[in-house]
Amino acid sequence: MNRKNYQFFRVLLIIFVASTVALAVSQGNLVLAGLSIGLGIxxxxxxxxxxxxxxxxxxxxxxxxxxxxxxxxxxxxxxxxVGVMVLALKNVFPQYTQAGITLCDAAGLLVIIYTGTYGYYNKKYG
Structure with missing residues (x-):
């Protein structure tokens, strides 16, 4: 298969998966959405x-x-x-305190994952 046909079929596949997932989510059928994504992969x-x-x-x-x-x-x-700003405004908007904590925790987890994967690949290819 040449590159032009490959790109054409990829676009068709993307349209199929996106439309199927949109339809499944609108109907509340997460199993169909997951199967569509898996089939697309x-x-x-x-x-x-x-x-x-x-x-x-x-x-x-x-x-x-x-x-x-x-x-x-x-x-x-x-x-x-955003997490720090939300936490700084917790006296003004106390209902968003948990969202600020979640964002800061997600940032910390992202740093840990990045550090771990960087160390792994540095050891593997270093």
């Missing part, structure tokens, strides 16, 4: 195996790694700032 892997061309090299992996690291850091800064 399997079909995506099968499509990728049928592709004859090289779609990924070292440069692409470095760019993806840098982009994901930057997205993670920006998200971490954002949820930490």
């Amino acid at each position: 399997v079909l995506s892997i099968l499509l990728r195996k049928k592709l004859d061309e090289v779609t990924e090299d070292e440069r692409t992996k470095v760019i993806a790694g840098d982009a994901s690291r930057m997205a993670m850091i920006l998200f971490l800064v954002l949820i930490t700032a």
